[in-house]
Amino acid sequence: METKRIAAERAVEYVGDGMVVGLGTGSTAYWAIQKLGARVKEGLRVKAIATSIESEALARELGIPILSFADLAGEIDLTIDGADEVDADNHLIKGGGGALLREKIVAKASRELIVIVDQSKLVDRLGDFPLPVEIVPFGCEMTLRHVSELGCKPVLRTRGDEPFRTDNGNYIADCAFGAIHDPGLLETRLNGIPGVVENGLFVGMSSKVIVGCGNGDVVER
Numbered sequence: 001m002e003t004k005r006i007a008a009e010r011a012v013e014y015v016g017d018g019m020v021v022g023l024g025t026g027s028t029a030y031w032a033i034q035k036l037g038a039r040v041k042e043g044l045r046v047k048a049i050a051t052s053i054e055s056e057a058l059a060r061e062l063g064i065p066i067l068s069f070a071d072l073a074g075e076i077d078l079t080i081d082g083a084d085e086v087d088a089d090n091h092l093i094k095g096g097g098g099a100l101l102r103e104k105i106v107a108k109a110s111r112e113l114i115v116i117v118d119q120s121k122l123v124d125r126l127g128d129f130p131l132p133v134e135i136v137p138f139g140c141e142m143t144l145r146h147v148s149e150l151g152c153k154p155v156l157r158t159r160g161d162e163p164f165r166t167d168n169g170n171y172i173a174d175c176a177f178g179a180i181h182d183p184g185l186l187e188t189r190l191n192g193i194p195g196v197v198e199n200g201l202f203v204g205m206s207s208k209v210i211v212g213c214g215n216g217d218v219v220e221r
């Protein structure tokens with residue numbers, strides 16, 4: 001927890017007065033939202049766009065003003081979000097919390113994406129973490145079959161006895177591909193399958209990765 005927190009708090013130092021900030025989702029992003037809330041209480045003026053219902057609720061609770069895309073003129077200045085894996089080129093796997101679609105929409109709308117992780121998320125090559133893929137419920141059996149033809153065994157994520165539903169009402173398939181040699185190609189192929197809404201590969205999207213280390217150091221790269 002502490003390693004996630006120190007990475008998150010360092011990232012919030014990059015937020016300046018008047019910025020529009022994208023708020024990530026997950027246990028690391030939680031600490032960034034907490035810190036941003038504390039800075040807002042001290043007088044920082046920002047507006048935020050959240051990547052999940054949960055993050056938006058937390059931000060509102062902390063008094064962070066929320067903006068909708070309809071009211072956004074131009075781009076989000078900076079988004080701060082976690083990740084499930086980060087490779088040597090700062091490509092990511094995201095979506096462990098099921099928010100990958102909104103996270104990618106917000107990241108794409110941002111001038112900068114700062115990724116906050118602890119050391120356990122750093123890998124040489126993406127793929128140990130099963131890749132989350134958001135799919136629409138209609139025809140999901142067929143969509144899963146087409147996804148599996150790309151070289152994995154997709155597992156439909158569940159919550160209790162039911163399929164897990166994203167904030168968008170869709171399902172998540174967790175896809176263990178093993179080592180992903182060409183993340184860009186896989187991202188494109190997956191998104192070419194009808195029924196796939198988006199996948200958790202974030203290729204070339206991170207501006208900076210901030211890593212919280214066990215000894216209390218924070219490394220930026």
Ligand SMILES: O=C(CO)[C@H](O)[C@H](O)COP(=O)(O)O
Binds near residue numbers: 024026029098103
């Ligand atoms: O992509 C995400 C949610 O969809 C999260 O950023 C990712 O799962 C990391 O979560 P955590 O910070 O809890 O380890």
